[in-house]
Amino acid sequence: MLTIGDFARLGRVSVRMLRHYDSVGLLRPAAVDPHSGYRYYTAEQLRRLNRVIALKDLGLTLAQVRAVLDDVLDVAELRGMLRLRRAQLEAQLAADTARLAGVEARLRAIETEGRMTTQDVVLKELPPVRVAELTAVAASYESADIGPVIQPLYPELFRRLEAAGVTPTGPGLAYYEPAGDGEKVVVHAGVGVAVVPDRLPDVAVVDLPGVPAAATVIHHGSMDEVEGTMQVLARWIEENGWRADGYARELYVEYCAEDPSGGVTELQLPVRRG
Amino acid sequence: MLTIGDFARLGRVSVRMLRHYDSVGLLRPAAVDPHSGYRYYTAEQLRRLNRVIALKDLGLTLAQVRAVLDDVLDVAELRGMLRLRRAQLEAQLAADTARLAGVEARLRAIETEGRMTTQDVVLKELPPVRVAELTAVAASYESADIGPVIQPLYPELFRRLEAAGVTPTGPGLAYYEPAGDGEKVVVHAGVGVAVVPDRLPDVAVVDLPGVPAAATVIHHGSMDEVEGTMQVLARWIEENGWRADGYARELYVEYCAEDPSGGVTELQLPVRRG
DNA sequence: GTTGACTCTGACACCGTGTCAGGGCTGACC
DNA sequence: GGTCAGCCCTGACACGGTGTCAGAGTCAAC
Numbered sequence: 001m002l003t004i005g006d007f008a009r010l011g012r013v014s015v016r017m018l019r020h021y022d023s024v025g026l027l028r029p030a031a032v033d034p035h036s037g038y039r040y041y042t043a044e045q046l047r048r049l050n051r052v053i054a055l056k057d058l059g060l061t062l063a064q065v066r067a068v069l070d071d072v073l074d075v076a077e078l079r080g081m082l083r084l085r086r087a088q089l090e091a092q093l094a095a096d097t098a099r100l101a102g103v104e105a106r107l108r109a110i111e112t113e114g115r116m117t118t119q120d121v122v123l124k125e126l127p128p129v130r131v132a133e134l135t136a137v138a139a140s141y142e143s144a145d146i147g148p149v150i151q152p153l154y155p156e157l158f159r160r161l162e163a164a165g166v167t168p169t170g171p172g173l174a175y176y177e178p179a180g181d182g183e184k185v186v187v188h189a190g191v192g193v194a195v196v197p198d199r200l201p202d203v204a205v206v207d208l209p210g211v212p213a214a215a216t217v218i219h220h221g222s223m224d225e226v227e228g229t230m231q232v233l234a235r236w237i238e239e240n241g242w243r244a245d246g247y248a249r250e251l252y253v254e255y256c257a258e259d260p261s262g263g264v265t266e267l268q269l270p271v272r273r274g
Numbered sequence: 275m276l277t278i279g280d281f282a283r284l285g286r287v288s289v290r291m292l293r294h295y296d297s298v299g300l301l302r303p304a305a306v307d308p309h310s311g312y313r314y315y316t317a318e319q320l321r322r323l324n325r326v327i328a329l330k331d332l333g334l335t336l337a338q339v340r341a342v343l344d345d346v347l348d349v350a351e352l353r354g355m356l357r358l359r360r361a362q363l364e365a366q367l368a369a370d371t372a373r374l375a376g377v378e379a380r381l382r383a384i385e386t387e388g389r390m391t392t393q394d395v396v397l398k399e400l401p402p403v404r405v406a407e408l409t410a411v412a413a414s415y416e417s418a419d420i421g422p423v424i425q426p427l428y429p430e431l432f433r434r435l436e437a438a439g440v441t442p443t444g445p446g447l448a449y450y451e452p453a454g455d456g457e458k459v460v461v462h463a464g465v466g467v468a469v470v471p472d473r474l475p476d477v478a479v480v481d482l483p484g485v486p487a488a489a490t491v492i493h494h495g496s497m498d499e500v501e502g503t504m505q506v507l508a509r510w511i512e513e514n515g516w517r518a519d520g521y522a523r524e525l526y527v528e529y530c531a532e533d534p535s536g537g538v539t540e541l542q543l544p545v546r547r548g
Numbered sequence: 549g550t551t552g553a554c555t556c557t558g559a560c561a562c563c564g565t566g567t568c569a570g571g572g573c574t575g576a577c578c
Numbered sequence: 579g580g581t582c583a584g585c586c587c588t589g590a591c592a593c594g595g596t597g598t599c600a601g602a603g604t605c606a607a608c
Contacts, residue, residue, distance in 0.1 A: 043528040043538035046492045050394040058376045089374040100363040102332045107356050120324040218320050254317040264317035
């Protein structure tokens with residue numbers, strides 16, 4: 001018979017954890033002195049302790065370990081559990097690899113510049129959203145070409161929505177696609193709505209698909225000055241090992257036609273692993 | 275002014291977390307209605323929120339994020355923090371990769387055998403230990419050659435220790451090294467002691483170094499039948515991507531000369547990444 | 549004025565582990 | 579048999595980031 005301390009040393013586990021395993025029914029001592037409450041273990045129990053540790057080291061929770069050891073699982077369930085765990089570990093590895101890339105990018109930036117920059121680019125998942133929109137074509141994706149095309153669309157869009165008795169439910173947003181020929185770009189000027197599609201006569205209603213990964217940054221000021229912020233985004237995705245996957249969406253968090261410099265816009269650039 | 279719900283949607287954060295960030299002083303609302311307690315945020319604050327999320331996504335704790343954002347760190351401290359974080363992530367990646375290998379080995383074993391095997395091999399770190407020991411030379415590492423050589427050593431060892439008035443403080447253990455020539459092996463039969471080295475006349479006292487990583491398994495029964503357990507160990511290290519790094523130590527957790535079949539022995543095989 | 553959607557606070561839960569306080573038990577030595 | 583060091587007991591709190599719930603108050607649209 002071993003005292004809890006001896007057993008803990010042999011199993012290289014803390015006494016605290018042995019008591020915990022007892023309390024959750026994972027490993028009960030072979031004997032408990034009814035008077036003193038002292039726990040006593042046998043060398044034989046090292047086998048079970050080792051199994052507990054081996055399974056725990058795979059990353060199973062204690063509840064899962066207990067299920068495995070107490071044999072309340074059939075093989076299929078066990079296989080399912082391990083497959084799930086494998087998927088979790090793969091996701092964890094991917095996430096940590098990305099984090100490591102991020103940390104290393106920050107460190108490089110500090111070493112070369114002596115300070116911290118681009119600290120506000122965030123990777124997000126974008127949910128699908130329903131928008132009412134008008135479209136037009138611009139000569140290129142440069143903001144000098146985009147601005148004059150997109151700006152007139154919004155007053156017209158809001159006018160038509162109001163005429164149809166529809167109230168926007170979200171902020172305005174813009175997105176872009178390449179037009180068939182050359183550098184031209186289709187410009188979509190939209191606003192979030194909660195309305196059944198095809199119920200608006202003069203306005204298209206489309207369901208924008210979600211984006212699994214988008215690098216986003218907040219742009220402050222007029223959209224005429226968006227190029228600098230876009231460059232921050234471009235540098236971030238390069239430093240963090242991503243690649244742009246299309247054009248950036250723009251979400252007009254705050255917009256006032258009279259004072260463009262007070263605008264707040266979120267740029268959302270879909271990315272994929274490069 | 276945005277309500278907390280709007281702000282949460284824009285920042286893709288839960289309302290719960292915004293309240294939490296407020297309570298820990300990480301991101302206070304621009305205004306709080308003194309009557310209702312309602313929090314109100316400005317679009318401008320999205321910038322800080324994004325910074326919080328970006329740093330948090332690197333894996334910094336909220337306290338660290340606050341330190342960075344509130345500028346109470348100089349560049350050296352920030353660099354140190356990021357280096358530490360990098361080291362943590364690298365360790366995490368290594369650990370998760372090993373876990374993944376373990377899970378995959380289990381899955382393969384289940385697929386091929388329809389059940390779970392070798393569920394009791396555990397990777398441990400072995401602490402350094404001081405032992406009193408006698409040595410001899412055996413013809414090979416096979417247990418048929420080892421047994422007759424090592425068994426007489428223990429009675430002699432305990433006799434000499436008792437004569438010197440020394441009480442063992444730990445279980446018996448054995449370890450092995452290649453002798454200079456051919457297959458021969460130096461056999462060390464020892465027992466843990468807490469005594470100053472060179473204070474025993476007839477017994478060597480040596481400090482066994484710790485082992486950073488050892489695959490261990492509990493062998494039940496006579497040491498004559500240890501080969502099967504050793505093979506379990508060998509299969510485990512192969513399946514999990516390790517390599518043996520020397521001979522296994524043996525720790526005699528329970529031993530009785532009269533009934534060898536009731537023995538409990540821990541085999542400890544030093545391993546390294548292969 | 550009604551009502552439904554929103555917000556408030558405060559609390560509990562998760563999970564594995566460390567640590568502490570306050571008190572009881574054991575075993576070795578005298 | 580007494581003493582004392584070292585062991586063990588229970589119960590509690592803490593960590594950290596987040597979800598969720600209950601019960602009550604508030605806002606805005608109709």
